[in-house]
Amino acid sequence: MxxxxxxxxxxxxxxxxxxxxxxxxxxxxxxxxxxxxxxxxxxxxxxxxxxxxxxxxxxxxxxxxxxxxxxxxxxxxxxxxxxxxxxxxxxxxxxxxxxxxxxxxxxxxxxxxxxxxxxxxxxxxxxxxxxxxxxxxGEETQLAGLAVHEPTVSGLVCLPGTHAKWARLEDGAVTRFATFLTGELYRLLAERSVLKHSIGLDDLAEPGCRQTFVTAVQESTESPEALGTRLFGLRAQDLLDSDLPAGDARGARLAARLSGLVIGLELAGVRTDLAHGEPVTLIGTESLCTRYALALETLGIDGRRIDGEAATVDGLRLAHAALNHEHLAT
Amino acid sequence: MxxxxxxxxxxxxxxxxxxxxxxxxxxxxxxxxxxxxxxxxxxxxxxxxxxxxxxxxxxxxxxxxxxxxxxxxxxxxxxxxxxxxxxxxxxxxxxxxxxxxxxxxxxxxxxxxxxxxxxxxxxxxxxxxxxxxxxxxGEETQLAGLAVHEPTVSGLVCLPGTHAKWARLEDGAVTRFATFLTGELYRLLAERSVLKHSIGLDDLAEPGCRQTFVTAVQESTESPEALGTRLFGLRAQDLLDSDLPAGDARGARLAARLSGLVIGLELAGVRTDLAHGEPVTLIGTESLCTRYALALETLGIDGRRIDGEAATVDGLRLAHAALNHEHLAT
The missing domain is CATH 3.30.420.300 (2-keto-3-deoxy-galactonokinase, substrate binding domain)
Structure with missing residues (x-):
């Protein structure tokens, strides 16, 4: 002390x-x-x-x-x-x-x-x-954070964000990875496109937003080719859909749908790489990991969460030990 | 005279x-x-x-x-x-x-x-x-331009643009349609995303650009779910691909690929609505219609082109005649 x-x-x-x-x-x-x-x-x-x-x-x-x-x-x-x-x-x-x-x-x-x-x-x-x-x-160091605790770590890891990364780990090595422009696409569409008049801030703890998000993830993974028309459909829905709530809740619902559509497209792109029943390790902020875990759950995939900051520090510890020729106590 | x-x-x-x-x-x-x-x-x-x-x-x-x-x-x-x-x-x-x-x-x-x-x-x-x-x-009037020449017109019509429209015509009526955010998506990605450092101006008359565009259309229609990672891949390709030409030709190739990817996604979304061997009528500017016709040709679909301005004036002629209770000479 x-x-x-x-x-x-x-x-x-x-x-x-x-x-x-x-x-x-x-x-x-x-x-x-x-x-x-x-x-x-x-x-x-x-x-x-x-x-x-x-x-x-x-x-x-x-x-x-x-x-x-x-x-x-x-x-x-x-x-x-x-x-x-x-x-x-x-x-x-x-x-x-x-x-x-x-x-x-x-x-x-x-x-x-x-x-x-x-x-x-x-x-x-x-x-x-x-x-x-x-x-x-940067993300490779967060992945290395996993190896501090399990040197021969294997599995599929997702790091959600502006440019979401999906990495396949095998026996303590990164063997392949893919980057998805998901976060940037969401931001561009929500803030800079014709949709900016319709998209608000969602809250996945609210049941209506949550259900809207889940449905959008399902639609996007089932028929990813319809993304382009579903995107404009958000604007049309805002103009025409009398079932949507009014006010801020309307923008929140449409935001949840946009988020589900773009995350669903990402999951459609990676699900072929997933073995049956294989879980996904999520590294990132709590709010993004919660969102991705819900999207994965929609597809029957288990998402395990790791705090992004802890992973970064752990990965740097591993590199520091290697540079000092030290064996890292785990 | x-x-x-x-x-x-x-x-x-x-x-x-x-x-x-x-x-x-x-x-x-x-x-x-x-x-x-x-x-x-x-x-x-x-x-x-x-x-x-x-x-x-x-x-x-x-x-x-x-x-x-x-x-x-x-x-x-x-x-x-x-x-x-x-x-x-x-x-x-x-x-x-x-x-x-x-x-x-x-x-x-x-x-x-x-x-x-x-x-x-x-x-x-x-x-x-x-x-x-x-x-x-606005586009409904261009579609009406087709009915001036063929009152019982049927078929699938595409109006490329910022918000591309695809309309199903049956016996002189619009029975359904879908809007794709394709043009806006291209512009946002090319000008406002991380890709802005890589994307130049393409020229589909140049064989390298043309082939790149065609390949991207094929990839996007075959596996639309990979769009998100293909988009970031343009940036990575710019950083890593030694087979790409240097200078303006590099940006042109990557622009052709981006264009092919987003138009390919659109075609993936509409091709299920196309009967086997059915042609598509394209209404719009010459440059956009040429681009879409090439994309359609890649999928073995025939694209017939109609000048956008002529279609607009024809559609307004039809409305003018109806408002005057006139029979329009065709």
């Missing part, structure tokens, strides 16, 4: 960072991997030139650093992209989840207290066994 | 207008229906309040009007929407193409030379024989 009263700088073992396109999240950890503190910043890759990264990092985590000594900072995400701090080239699949550190690079830093490592993303080339061109950067 | 030297005002029989969301197009016609002149304006429905319409119309066609007498102005499109000049309520399908005038309304006008009629659109309610909620306003 006395130890917990010490300043972070005296207890700091290393720093984990998830540096994305639009923000960064950092965690101060003890040598043993316990989280001491969190920091966030809106200085994402899209707002930074290579020369800006070190200062942005120091602004976010400078308070944690001791006056002397050298602290390892392990970074996943877009900071390692070609247009980021320094490129950590994609590793091609199949790649072992405990082998991501093999593609890490160290950007030049001026502050002698910083020992920064950027982790790579994964890429996949088109081949004759059904793989298609694809890339991920 | 002498007659052609007279001012338009002395030869004017009536005026046809297609008044859309973002612009209006007007045609001066003789009593016999021959086009004397054309006018366009960017004063579309979205930029006008009800009180603005008469002045906008006079700005566009005032030069054609004689000093005395009353000229019929037949208007199709969004000017008849609820948020337009005055609402001409949707007629429900099935509706005969020569019966659109039965739903026409006359807005109040102050200029004694104007006798304005707004034509209605069509609506469709969800039912148990596969119809879904849908609306059209």
């Amino acid at each position: 006395v130890n917990d009263m010490l300043p972070i700088a005296e207890r700091l073992g290393w720093v984990a960072v998830d540096w994305g396109s639009s923000n960064l999240r950092a965690w101060a950890l003890t040598k043993e991997g316990r989280v001491l503190a969190r920091a966030t910043s809106d200085r994402g890759m899209l707002s930074l030139a290579p020369a800006d990264y070190e200062a942005a990092l120091l602004t976010a985590i400078g308070d944690w650093l001791p006056a002397n000594g050298r602290i390892a900072v392990r970074v996943c995400g877009m900071a390692g992209a070609r247009q980021g701090w320094r490129e950590a080239a994609y590793l091609p699949v199949p790649t072992r989840l405990d082998g991501l550190a093999s593609g890490a690079v160290g950007p030049t830093v001026e502050d002698p207290r910083l020992d920064v490592t950027l982790l790579p993303g994964l890429c996949q080339r088109s081949d004759d066994v059904g793989r298609r061109f694809d890339v991920m950067r | 002498v007659n052609d030297m007279l001012p338009i005002a002395e030869r004017l029989g009536w005026v046809a207008v297609d008044w859309g969301s973002s612009n209006l197009r007007a045609w001066a016609l003789t009593k016999e229906g021959r086009v004397l002149a054309r006018a366009t304006s960017d004063r579309g429905m979205l930029s006008l309040a009800p009180a603005d319409y008469e002045a906008a119309l006079l700005t566009a066609i005032g030069d054609w009007l004689p000093a005395n007498g009353r000229i019929a102005v037949r208007v199709c499109g969004m000017a008849g929407a609820r948020q337009g000049w005055r609402e001409a309520a949707y007629l429900p399908v099935p509706t005969r193409l020569d019966g659109l005038a039965s739903g026409a309304v006359g807005p109040t006008v102050e200029d004694p030379r104007l006798d304005v009629t707004l034509l209605p659109g069509l609506c469709q309610r969800s039912d148990d024989v596969g119809r879904r909620f849908d609306v059209m306003r």
Whole structure:
């Protein structure tokens, strides 16, 4: 207990960072991997030139650093992209989840207290066994978080989001993956298309929205080819359907339907990869995982949820241990 | 020949207008229906309040009007929407193409030379024989243009565009229709999504683009459920595919693929409605009809093209004749 009263700088073992396109999240950890503190910043890759990264990092985590000594900072995400701090080239699949550190690079830093490592993303080339061109950067570290607890993890994992990722894990390696533009498609349609006049905010805890969402998932998985006309149908339904509630509830119902249609299309695209009765591991925010779990349940598929932040930190712990040539206690 | 030297005002029989969301197009016609002149304006429905319409119309066609007498102005499109000049309520399908005038309304006008009629659109309610909620306003008049030449016209008609319409005609009536968000989806993805960095301008006359488009149409019709991952795949392909050409040709290829994917999804949605060997009538601009005809050809479907402007004027001629209780010479 006395130890917990010490300043972070005296207890700091290393720093984990998830540096994305639009923000960064950092965690101060003890040598043993316990989280001491969190920091966030809106200085994402899209707002930074290579020369800006070190200062942005120091602004976010400078308070944690001791006056002397050298602290390892392990970074996943877009900071390692070609247009980021320094490129950590994609590793091609199949790649072992405990082998991501093999593609890490160290950007030049001026502050002698910083020992920064950027982790790579994964890429996949088109081949004759059904793989298609694809890339991920950041999500591979969340997948690696699963291997901390189960080094030979296998199964299908979904990471919902703007660009939802589905990864097939086999014996501790990523063997193939697919990205779906689902979140971005939803946002574009809800905010920028003719549907913007009709789409509100849904609440899947409300029975009407929930049923509407479930029905839309079913329709979209059963006949994905009708997506284009179902989308315009949301506008027509808003104009014509006297069974819809009025006011905010109307926009909520139509939002639930749009969400179900685009998530249903995604599930239609992956269900052929699912073995009969196979569960799906969901990694992400609670609200998105709940939504996807409901969609999966509609198809009779069990969804197991893992917190996205915990997975990221676990994945960075695995990379940190590998870079230190340590065996990670699980 | 002498007659052609007279001012338009002395030869004017009536005026046809297609008044859309973002612009209006007007045609001066003789009593016999021959086009004397054309006018366009960017004063579309979205930029006008009800009180603005008469002045906008006079700005566009005032030069054609004689000093005395009353000229019929037949208007199709969004000017008849609820948020337009005055609402001409949707007629429900099935509706005969020569019966659109039965739903026409006359807005109040102050200029004694104007006798304005707004034509209605069509609506469709969800039912148990596969119809879904849908609306059209403007395209029904283009469909009516077909009935000028063949009063008992039957078949499947496609009107490509921002919101592509597919209509089933039976014995001179629209019996069902479906709208696809295809054009809007393309534009949103090409200009507003992560794909905007990759998508250029395609040219289907270029063999590489043409083949890419055809392949994408085939893929999308064969497995429409993979749309979401194929979309992100365009970005990944741009990052990884060394077989793609460089420079503008790269963006052109990826644009051709995106176009093929979204049009292919649309065709996947309508092909179940096509009888074996049945041709499709395409109404629209030459470039869009050429693109759709190529997509249809990929599926072994014959596409017959009709100029969109000619169809609009013909449809307004049919409505004008009905409103005048005239028999239209074809």
